[in-house]
Amino acid sequence: xxxxxxxxxxxxxxxxxxxxxxxxxxxxxxxxxxxxxxxxxxxxxxxxxxxxxxxxxxxxxxxxxxxxxxxxxxxxxxxxxxxxxxxxxxxxxxxxxxxxxxxxxxxxxxxxxxxxxxxxxxxxxxxxxxxxxxxxxxxxxxxxxxxxxxxxxxxxxxxxxxxxxxxxxxxxxxxxxxxxxxxxxxxxxxxxxxxxxxxxxxxxxxxxxxxxxxxxxxxxxxxxxxxxxxxxxxxxxxxxxxxxxxxxxxxxxxxxxxxxxxxxxxxxxxxxxxxxxxxxxxxxxxxxxxxxxxxxxxxxxxxxxxxxxxxxxxxxxxxxxxxxxxxxxxxxxxxxxxxxxxxxxxxxxxxxxxxxxxxxxxxxxxxxxxxxxxxxxxxxxxxxxxxxxxxxxxxxxxxxxxxxxxxxxxxxxxxxxxxxxxxxxxxxxxxxxxxxxxxxxxxxxxxxxxxxxxxxxxxxxxxxxxxxxxxxxxxxxxxxxxxxxxxxxxxxxxxxxxxxxxxxxxxxxxxxxxxxxxxxxxxxxxxxxxxxxxxxxxxxxxxxxxxxxxxxxxxxxxxxxxxxxxxxxxxxxxxxxxxxxxxxxxxxxxxxxxxxxxxxxxxxxxxxxxxxxxxxxxxxxxxxxxxxxxxxxxxxxxxxxxx
Numbered sequence: 001x002x003x004x005x006x007x008x009x010x011x012x013x014x015x016x017x018x019x020x021x022x023x024x025x026x027x028x029x030x031x032x033x034x035x036x037x038x039x040x041x042x043x044x045x046x047x048x049x050x051x052x053x054x055x056x057x058x059x060x061x062x063x064x065x066x067x068x069x070x071x072x073x074x075x076x077x078x079x080x081x082x083x084x085x086x087x088x089x090x091x092x093x094x095x096x097x098x099x100x101x102x103x104x105x106x107x108x109x110x111x112x113x114x115x116x117x118x119x120x121x122x123x124x125x126x127x128x129x130x131x132x133x134x135x136x137x138x139x140x141x142x143x144x145x146x147x148x149x150x151x152x153x154x155x156x157x158x159x160x161x162x163x164x165x166x167x168x169x170x171x172x173x174x175x176x177x178x179x180x181x182x183x184x185x186x187x188x189x190x191x192x193x194x195x196x197x198x199x200x201x202x203x204x205x206x207x208x209x210x211x212x213x214x215x216x217x218x219x220x221x222x223x224x225x226x227x228x229x230x231x232x233x234x235x236x237x238x239x240x241x242x243x244x245x246x247x248x249x250x251x252x253x254x255x256x257x258x259x260x261x262x263x264x265x266x267x268x269x270x271x272x273x274x275x276x277x278x279x280x281x282x283x284x285x286x287x288x289x290x291x292x293x294x295x296x297x298x299x300x301x302x303x304x305x306x307x308x309x310x311x312x313x314x315x316x317x318x319x320x321x322x323x324x325x326x327x328x329x330x331x332x333x334x335x336x337x338x339x340x341x342x343x344x345x346x347x348x349x350x351x352x353x354x355x356x357x358x359x360x361x362x363x364x365x366x367x368x369x370x371x372x373x374x375x376x377x378x379x380x381x382x383x384x385x386x387x388x389x390x391x392x393x394x395x396x397x398x399x400x401x402x403x404x405x406x407x408x409x410x411x412x413x414x415x416x417x418x419x420x421x422x423x424x425x426x427x428x429x430x431x432x433x434x435x436x437x438x439x440x441x442x443x444x445x446x447x448x449x450x451x452x453x454x455x456x457x458x459x460x461x462x463x464x465x466x467x468x469x470x471x472x473x474x475x476x477x478x479x480x481x482x483x484x485x486x487x488x489x490x491x492x493x494x495x496x497x498x499x500x501x502x503x504x505x506x507x508x509x510x511x512x513x514x515x516x517x518x519x520x521x522x523x524x525x526x527x528x529x530x531x532x533x534x535x536x537x538x539x540x541x542x543x544x545x546x547x548x549x550x551x552x553x554x555x556x557x558x559x560x561x562x563x564x565x566x567x568x569x570x571x572x573x574x575x576x577x578x579x580x581x582x583x584x585x586x587x588x589x590x591x592x593x594x595x596x597x598x599x600x601x602x603x604x605x606x607x608x609x610x611x612x613x614x615x616x617x618x619x620x621x622x623x624x625x626x627x628x629x630x631x632x633x634x635x636x637x638x639x640x641x642x643x
Contacts, residue, residue: 038260039182041276045284046189047182048255051134051349052248052284053189054342056196056291058141058397059245060299060318064308066241067234069220074235075296078242079289081443085436086412087285090249092419092433094277098270100256100356103415110421114548117365121469123414124361125462129454130250130407131354132461133400135347135386139166140395142343144316149336150329163395164387166344171383174351175376181348182258192342195335196291199323203298206326217301240446243405245292250411251353252281258352295319316397347386354382366476366550367469402451406458409444416440473550477611478626481573482580484553491558494538494565495589503585503593504537507578507619508566515562522564525596528643539566540581540595542574544616556581575611575622582623582638583630593638595623 060071067074093103104123108116143163146152156162173181207214225231259280261273299318307314307321314321320339324332355375362368371377393399416437423430448455487495495503506525511517522537531537545552549572556569571577582593597620610617624640631637 038258041259041280042283043182043186044255044258045252045280046185047258047352048248048252048280048349049189049284049287050185050342051138051251051346052288053192053291054138054339054346055245055247056192056288056295056319057145057339057343058316058318059242059292060295061308061314061316062401063242063245063296064300064303064305064318067238068305069217069224069300070231070235070238071300072293072297073231074239074242075245075292077232077235077239078245079293081239081439082246082285082289085416085439086246086249087281089412089416089419089433089436090253090281091278092422093253093415094256094281095274096419096422097253098256098274098277100254101360102250102253102357103411103418104357104361106418106422107414110418112548113546117367117548118466120361121367121466122462123411124357125465126407126410126414126458127250127357128354128407128465129403129458129461130247130411131350132382132385132389133404133407133457134247134350135167135170135382136163136389136393136395137397137400137404138343138346138350139163139170139386140390140393140400141316141397142166142340143395144397145320145336145340145343148313148317148320149333151333159395160391163390167347167383167386167390170344170347170351171379171386173348174355174379181352184345185348188338188342188345192338193287193291195323195338196295196319198331199319199327199335200291200294200298202326203302203322204294206302207298213301237446240409240443241405241450243409243443243447245288246412247404247408248284248288248349249281250408250415251349252284253277254353254356255349257356298322310398351379351382354378362469362472364550365469365548366473366479366481368472369476399453402447402454403457404454405447405451406444406454409440409447410458413437413440413444476550478622478629479576480580480583480626480630481551481576482554482571483551485580485584486553486555488555488557490560491556491567494558494567495585497565498536498538498589498591500591502535503589503591504531504535505540505567505582505593505595506537507595507597508539508541510541510543513561515564518561518564518566524598525643528598529596529641530643531596536565539564540578541566541568542577542616543568543570544572544574545570547572547616554580573611574616575619576626578619578623579626579630579638582627586636586638592636594641595638596641596643597623599642 063071063075093106097103097105104120104127107123108120110116111119140159140163143159143166146162147157147159173184221231225234256273256277259273259276261269261271261276263269263272295318299314299322303314303318303321306312308318309315317339320332320336323335327335355378358368358378359373363370363372389400416433420430420433420437423433506521508518508521518539521539525531525537526533552572554569554571554577556567559566559568569577569581578595582595585591585593600618600620606617611619611622620640620642627637627640
């Protein structure tokens with residue numbers, strides 16, 4: 001019977017240890033997370049590239065549906081925005097956030113307090129929209145490529161079920177570890193780009209072999225739009241619909257902790273990591289720009305317009321159509337397989353981005369459980385959310401495209417705003433970044449107007465994150481938050497003078513700070529709480545710096561005011577700091593501290609809300625509850641007195 005009882009307990013313990021393996025115990029700020037496994041920049045480019053490069057699977061088709069014969073011109077505008085806008089913006093972001101904080105941290109620093117936290121939560125909602133939809137949309141598009149292949153039997157034509165399998169396998173890769181994900185990404189990207197190069201080379205050959213096709217396309221352009229200026233004007237209006245081709249920059253910066261930097265000192269290695277990340281961004285943008293322009297041209301000219309429409313053979317898979325048509329079914333199948341694999345694994349960069357961002361912010365805000373610092377539980381949560389999104393949208397690529405573009409563009413616009421503010425008053429560069437910001441804002445607004453469902457979906461993610469975060473903050477309100485306590489020499493001397501007698505501390509809210517205040521406070525507490533006249537007392541005053549922060553280190557300083565000994569400290573919440581300090585005193589002196597409070601008059605609900613938002617109010621009951629949770633033994637628990 002004992003074996004039967006112990007077995008499930010052991011299994012649960014092993015499962016818990018496995019899930020929490022790699023738990024990041026201390027994250028004081030967003031800059032403190034570093035990866036234990038770093039790699040060459042070109043390998044990390046492949047990890048981000050499975051998202052960025054995989055858009056070749058559907059970008060040419062989307063471009064044609066949005067711009068028709070103008071697709072190559074609209075794509076050229078997109079490429080110019082990539083090279084002259086996104087690339088310089090994210091090069092600045094990489095320099096300003098070399099530990100992978102991204103533009104979110106840059107904007108967080110501009111808005112301290114609860115305003116900054118709520119703003120970050122909104123941006124995290126858009127980031128979650130971008131990354132989760134990347135996982136589900138890419139898996140759904142991989143499913144579409146599977147089902148369109150002529151060798152696939154009809155028995156496998158279950159889009160939702162097949163997409164769920166792909167998402168589950170992706171989650172399994174990340175449960176195994178990052179190293180495996182990076183190795184897979186390198187192989188997939190190299191193979192996919194090589195096969196695309198063959199398809200594009202054959203497409204270019206077909207254009208040179210049949211020059212009348214280019215003439216027909218040129219004629220169609222002038223008949224439809226009159227002159228080059230009109231063509232450019234129309235292309236500027238429609239190019240926001242091609243915004244999916246901008247994905248990859250945010251994850252490229254978010255994964256900076258995985259990029260290896262060489263050098264003898266930490267500063268040199270950090271500078272080298274920034275330089276390598278810029279190489280990553282430049283190489284990815286350069287490769288993608290060439291492929292986008294050429295693929296847009298050959299697909300527009302070589303594929304009949306009807307095939308791009310929903311139900312057509314080139315819908316969402318224009319280059320695959322050319323591979324089957326001009327290189328045969330066997331090569332087309334090999335191309336399909338490569339496309340399927342990279343689309344499926346495109347979610348890897350998104351998953352890696354989420355695993356980097358969430359532990360960096362939410363647990364530090366107290367807006368996620370402590371286990372959110374571990375990788376494997378987060379992988380399970382994100383996989384479950386991706387399952388739900390896939391089922392809701394029935395694995396439909398088109399239905400998720402608006403949300404994906406909205407998430408990408410909002411993050412890029414926020415990055416542009418952050419860089420512009422950081423570069424303000426630096427000369428001509430501020431105006432250049434301002435122009436780039438306005439272009440991104442225009443692109444974002446145009447995309448939202450064209451496909452408002454993207455904003456609706458992002459709003460659901462934002463609402464879910466905000467509500468879950470606030471609920472987590474509420475549940476964790478009575479945790480012991482102080483991570484470290486330092487006591488200066490005067491404060492240590494005050495404590496040591498107590499000797500072996502009772503350690504009596506009076507909690508005080510500073511008012512005038514003069515001798516009269518402390519004399520009256522001591523007399524009141526001695527009378528109300530029956531403190532013996534001969535027992536020495538020490539005053540404790542806690543000041544709240546930023547109540548929106550959850551955990552922090554605390555330094556206790558000692559000052560003497562007219563013979564009264566006063567300990568002062570700054571923190572994020574008064575009751576939590578008092579409880580942490582009392583436990584610290586117990587452990588360092590061997591004495592059980594006694595702390596004395598006065599009654600707080602007024603509505604207790606009001607004071608409770610004041611504590612949750614401002615970190616003070618309802619102090620005595622919350623302090624006692626924190627102590628009760630931390631120390632279950634009443635004989636070892638610091639005593640709380642209210643008189």
